[in-house]
Structures are given as C-alpha cells and as structure tokens.
Amino acid sequence: TQLLEQSPQFLSIQEGENLTVYCNSSSVFSSLQWYRQEPGEGPVLLVTVVTGGEVKKLKRLTFQFGDARKDSSLHITAAQPGDTGLYLCAGAEGGGADGLTFGKGTHLIIQP
Amino acid sequence: DTAVSQTPKYLVTQMGNDKSIKCEQNLGHDTMYWYKQDSKKFLKIMFSYNNKELIINETVPNRFSPKSPDKAHLNLHINSLELGDSAVYFCASSQSWVGEKLFFGSGTQLSVL
Numbered sequence: 001t002q003l004l005e006q007s008p009q010f011l012s013i014q015e016g017e018n019l020t021v022y023c024n025s026s027s028v029f030s031s032l033q034w035y036r037q038e039p040g041e042g043p044v045l046l047v048t049v050v051t052g053g054e055v056k057k058l059k060r061l062t063f064q065f066g067d068a069r070k071d072s073s074l075h076i077t078a079a080q081p082g083d084t085g086l087y088l089c090a091g092a093e094g095g096g097a098d099g100l101t102f103g104k105g106t107h108l109i110i111q112p
Numbered sequence: 113d114t115a116v117s118q119t120p121k122y123l124v125t126q127m128g129n130d131k132s133i134k135c136e137q138n139l140g141h142d143t144m145y146w147y148k149q150d151s152k153k154f155l156k157i158m159f160s161y162n163n164k165e166l167i168i169n170e171t172v173p174n175r176f177s178p179k180s181p182d183k184a185h186l187n188l189h190i191n192s193l194e195l196g197d198s199a200v201y202f203c204a205s206s207q208s209w210v211g212e213k214l215f216f217g218s219g220t221q222l223s224v225l
Binding site for chain 1: 116145152153154155156157160168202204212213214215216217218219
C-alpha cells in the first residue's frame with residue numbers, strides 16, 4: 001500500500017489569508033483526488049487530477065498535480081470560514097485495483 | 113433523495129455484541145465500499161464489492177463480514193464487538209471500477225463500551 005503524507009496536519013488562519021496544503025508520496029499515482037469532509041458527514045469530492053503538471057481551479061481553490069504524479073497541492077485564496085473542514089487527498093495506483101489510498105488529512109480552520 | 117444512505121447514524125453497544133450497519137445507493141453504481149475512519153480521521157478501506165462480487169478484502173478481522181444482496185446494497189455485520197472497533201464507518205460507491213471518484217454516505221459512528 002502506497003503512503004500519502006499530508007501537511008500541515010492542522011492549520012488555523014484568519015479569514016482573507018491564503019494557504020497551501022500539500023500531499024506527497026514517494027510513489028506514482030495514476031490519478032489523485034481531493035475531498036473535503038465536514039463534521040458528521042462523509043467526504044465530498046472536490047476534484048480529480050490525472051495528468052502530470054495539471055492545474056485545476058474551483059473558484060478560490062487551485063489544485064496542482066506534480067509533474068511526476070507523486071505529489072499534489074491545494075491552494076486557497078482569500079480563505080473564508082466556509083472553507084473550514086478536513087481536506088483529504090487520495091491516490092489511485094495503476095488500474096486502481098487496490099482502491100484509493102487516503103492521506104491522513106489536513107484540519108483547516110478559518111477564523112472570522 | 114440521498115445518494116448513499118447508511119443506517120444507523122449512531123450505534124452504541126456493549127463489548128461482545130453483534131451488530132449490523134446497512135448501506136444503500138440509488139446512483140446506479142456498480143461498486144460499493146466500506147471504509148473505517150479512526151479517531152485521528154485516518155480513512156482506510158475495508159472491503160469493496162463490484163456487482164455483488166468481493167474484489168477488495170483488506171486485512172480486517174474475520175469478525176467483520178460484508179454482504180451484498182444486490183449491487184445497490186452493501187451491509188456490514190460485525191460479530192463479537194471489541195473496544196477497538198469503535199470508529200466511524202463509511203459506506204461509499206463509485207460508477208464502475210475502483211479508483212474512480214467516491215460518493216460517501218454520512219457515516220455510522222460506532223461506540224463499543
């Protein structure tokens with residue numbers, strides 16, 4: 001099973017600030033997904049990146065897949081309290097026969 | 113309509129009991145999963161079924177037995193519950209093969225006393 005390391009583990013910032021969350025592995029993934037989970041709910045998919053170097057934007061969120069497909073980052077511009085949650089990255093290897101491997105998540109708190 | 117629904121939402125029980133969690137998806141997906149999320153929020157796959165056939169069976173005690181009566185349902189039965197089984201259990205589904213984007217249920221918080 002391939003490991004995904006997420007950093008930071010916890011992040012608390014003020015509304016309006018920018019932040020970046022990282023997801024790193026020593027192994028190559030065929031695709032990588034980012035989920036957000038709110039208390040008492042299941043994770044909800046934000047984006048899937050497939051191509052090395054790919055950048056996807058979702059409003060104030062920018063996702064990047066590393067050129068070697070071993071790492072990814074999530075950048076949030078002008079964070080809002082509604083961005084608060086647990087951000088999880090998950091990688092699929094090869095044909096995905098072993099399912100998704102999840103990182104341990106970044107707990108993000110945006111203070112008003 | 114809820115896409116992936118699991119019941120119950122909360123389950124509090126004594127050590128040694130047997131309990132079941134039910135899951136249903138109305139998305140027409142072929143693949144369903146059970147994930148376990150521990151107290152540190154680490155999400156780990158337990159089982160995966162594709163069209164009622166078991167395709168992923170991670171290292172899970174055999175006290176855990178999944179059952180898929182049809183491709184829209186995947187239930188989880190747990191025998192002889194132990195304190196360490198306390199966690200949040202998530203059901204999920206995906207369109208076809210594993211590795212695709214997952215749709216999660218809202219979780220079942222199991223507390224074993």
